[in-house]
Amino acid sequence: METKKKWLGMVFLIGISFFFSHLLSLHSEIPEIKNENCPPKKIERIISASSISTQILYDLGVEDKIVGVSKSSLNPPGAEKKVQIGRSFGHLNIETILSLQPDIVFCWKGDASILKEKGLCVFFHKGTCDIKKIIELVKEVGKIVGKEKRAEEIAENMEMRVKEIVERIKNIKKKPLVYFEGYSIGSTRGPGSLTHELITLAGGENLAKDTKTPFPLLSQEYIIAKNPDIIIVEEYGAKIEDIKRRPGWQNIKAIKNNKIYKSRIYFTNYTPRCIEGLEQFARWFHPEVFEK
Numbered sequence: 001m002e003t004k005k006k007w008l009g010m011v012f013l014i015g016i017s018f019f020f021s022h023l024l025s026l027h028s029e030i031p032e033i034k035n036e037n038c039p040p041k042k043i044e045r046i047i048s049a050s051s052i053s054t055q056i057l058y059d060l061g062v063e064d065k066i067v068g069v070s071k072s073s074l075n076p077p078g079a080e081k082k083v084q085i086g087r088s089f090g091h092l093n094i095e096t097i098l099s100l101q102p103d104i105v106f107c108w109k110g111d112a113s114i115l116k117e118k119g120l121c122v123f124f125h126k127g128t129c130d131i132k133k134i135i136e137l138v139k140e141v142g143k144i145v146g147k148e149k150r151a152e153e154i155a156e157n158m159e160m161r162v163k164e165i166v167e168r169i170k171n172i173k174k175k176p177l178v179y180f181e182g183y184s185i186g187s188t189r190g191p192g193s194l195t196h197e198l199i200t201l202a203g204g205e206n207l208a209k210d211t212k213t214p215f216p217l218l219s220q221e222y223i224i225a226k227n228p229d230i231i232i233v234e235e236y237g238a239k240i241e242d243i244k245r246r247p248g249w250q251n252i253k254a255i256k257n258n259k260i261y262k263s264r265i266y267f268t269n270y271t272p273r274c275i276e277g278l279e280q281f282a283r284w285f286h287p288e289v290f291e292k
Contacts, residue, residue, distance in 0.1 A: 038121035039144050043103045046145070049115075050088055051075050052125065053106035055271040056138055059154055060147040067100045070107075074269055094118060104144065129214065130197050131162060131278075134270055154272050161275045162201065165282050168289055169203040176229035176285050178204040179254070180263070181237055185246075186218040195268045202281035204230065220248065229253050230284060231260045234268075259284075 046065045048054040051072035057063065058076045068083040069075060070092065083100060086093040088108050097105065097115070104121045112124035123144060125137055135155045142151020178199050180188050189195035190211035199206045207226050208216055231254040233243065240260045249255055261284050267277025283290050 039104050039123070040121065043145055045100065045102045047085060047097055047100060047102040047105040049085060049092055049097075049105060049107035049111055050125070052137075052270050053123075053141065054079055055266075055269070055273065056141050057106070057145070059138070059272055060142055060145060060150050062145050062147060065145070067102060068097065074265055106141070129192055129194055129270075131158065131194070131201075131274065134194075134272065134274065135159070137270075138272060158272055158275050162278065165201060165278055169282060169286055172203050172286055172289065175203055175205045177207055177226065178230045178232060178285070179207040179223055179226070179228035181231065181233045181243075182215075183234065183237055185220060185238070186223065188216060188218055189268070190214055190216045194270060194274060198268065198274065198278045198281055202278055202285050204281065204285045220246075224248050224252060227251075227253055229257075229259065231255070232263050232281070232284070233260065234263055235265045 044065055045067045046057065046062065047068040048057055048066055049070045051070065051074035054066070054069050054072070054075050057066060058079070063078065066079075066082055068085040069079050070086060070088050071084050072087070083096065085096050085100070089110055092107075092111055092115075094114065097120070098118060102120065104123060105115050106123050106125070107115060109124045109126050112122050115122045123141070135158055138154050138158075139148070139151045142148050142154075180195055180199065182188060188208045188211075190206070190208040190213055192214035196206050196209070196214070207223070207228050208218060211218075231243065231252075233240065240262065243249065243260055244255055254260055263277065263280075266273040267280060268274060
């Protein structure tokens with residue numbers, strides 16, 4: 001049983017690594033659909049081949065029109081009941097997709113070519129790396145599926161909540177140094193990532209702020225020397241108790257002061273729910289502000 005768990009863990013980590021390496025190969029613009037017949041004027045059958053578009057489509061209230069989704073642990077509740085069309089990044093079941101006769105398919109850029117070759121109407125999105133571009137994506141998808149008003153409401157709500165956080169922490173005296181850990185020791189997020197923006201907006205200082213890539217890998221020696229005030233570990237990452245037992249980590253301030261927190265996966269995913277992450281980060285960084 002223990003061996004099976006280890007193998008499952010390795011498979012999951014490989015998948016996550018591939019996901020992030022794929023994002024690094026993408027730009028952050030949101031493309032336009034230029035085919036005059038795409039999207040059609042009336043959309044009744046939607047396939048979402050990305051957990052990001054699946055969440056956004058659910059937020060827009062068009063889940064009843066979704067006939068198929070890609071498999072992902074990030075999908076919203078209820079999506080598991082839809083027809084499963086494989087996984088993103090080259091593992092889609094094209095035969096199943098074609099059999100569902102979609103009016104439009106939402107997907108990542110890497111999956112778009114083969115779908116277009118099959119004559120499907122495709123909207124692909126690239127690596128969206130900040131809140132502003134997530135808002136742009138929500139509006140674009142809303143326009144395509146005829147939910148522009150709802151998209152505007154979501155965008156306004158996101159912007160309002162960001163402003164509220166910024167306003168509440170504007171007079172803070174000290175920013176805590178924050179180490180964010182992903183799927184393994186040292187895997188973190190630097191400038192250019194959504195997580196870096198969330199940490200900064202929430203009134204923290206990202207330990208990886210001087211790195212040159214959005215998804216750097218730091219050495220344990222570097223992390224220990226930096227001595228972070230707060231450690232945030234991704235939901236699928238190490239257990240908090242295991243982090244506390246790491247050799248050489250016992251004198252890190254975050255561990256001595258018991259400031260290690262688990263981050264839900266959707267906190268740093270490229271959907272409107274990332275604002276929940278921003279709000280939680282701010283509460284972790286500056287509890288005194290939110291206790292008033």
